[in-house]
Amino acid sequence: MRILVTGGAGFIGSHLIDRLMNQEHEILCLDNFYTGHKRNIIKWLDNPYFELIRHDVTEPIRLEVDQIYHLACPASPVHYQYNPVKTIKTNVLGTLNMLGLAKRVKARFLLASTSEVYGDPDVHPQTEEYRGNVNCIGIRSCYDEGKRVAETLAFDYHRQNNVDIRVIRIFNTYGPRMLENDGRVVSNFISQALRGNPLTVYGDGSQTRSFCYVSDLVEGMIRLMNGDYIGPVNIGNPGEYTILQLAKTIQEMVNPDAELTFKPLPQDDPKQRQPDITRAKTWLGWEPTISLEEGLKLTIEDFRDLAYSKRVED
């Protein structure tokens, strides 16, 4: 198949491309390199079945493809809040353009949505029926409301134009190739510990998150794309940890001498987040297989390698 991956030079997109290339598909990777990097896909650049397109999804594009994985959108608060108007344009205009493309060429379209559509949830764990508790005028709205509109667009294109859609709601995902400066908790803690800096915990660290290793997520994405269910489907790891537990685990694995510091919680920071994955289990036969310890080990190795290669370059 010829498959378009938007945001393909990013963290999740590049892992997805690795898997799809190994399955011998023809891949078109589209990215504007806002948070994505060529180094993530460099190993495919000379492969005749791989094509890199520098393009912004807020502009329309004509391509011939069978499937579209639509991931283009900065995912970490640091990056999506840097230019919130651009973030909402990416979510709304970008998704419109990609759905328009899917409609024109009759491609199957998968939207990478997010657990952020549940906002600061008052239902726990979150099932797909839960409609969320989202602040439409807060600093996270460009992202979470943007993704809610993207989901609406996908379902309206499906109902009105018969576009073949899939919607996945991704919960916190981590792994190699996350950016060390992106403010996400796993990458923050690991890079702080590697540098011997204190690990910054926001609030008292009692807020919880669940962490899914990237290879598990990619497996769920591919299953949803190629199965019969439209979704939305939660994909995440239901193992729930407090932020303080995570900080202590990483501290122990990387640098037991690193200290912890505490800072105030940012606005609208969700207190709890845990996916109910009943749908993923029954519809896709999917559940996570990589434990947090295993996944952290692989991620820490990648961060160490990157830090080492940067020192060598310097």
Ligand SMILES: NC(=O)c1ccc[n+]([C@@H]2O[C@H](COP(=O)([O-])OP(=O)(O)OC[C@H]3O[C@@H](n4cnc5c(N)ncnc54)[C@H](O)[C@@H]3O)[C@@H](O)[C@H]2O)c1
């Ligand atoms: N990582 C997570 O925990 C997580 C959780 C929920 C949802 N998601 C979703 O998964 C997708 C991928 O996230 P990620 O973690 O890989 O983030 P990422 O920032 O590493 O990847 C996003 C990619 O999209 C590209 N991009 C951004 N705006 C673009 C635009 N206007 N045009 C073209 N390309 C653009 C970036 O350059 C980057 O390569 C996003 O849609 C995100 O919302 C991620």
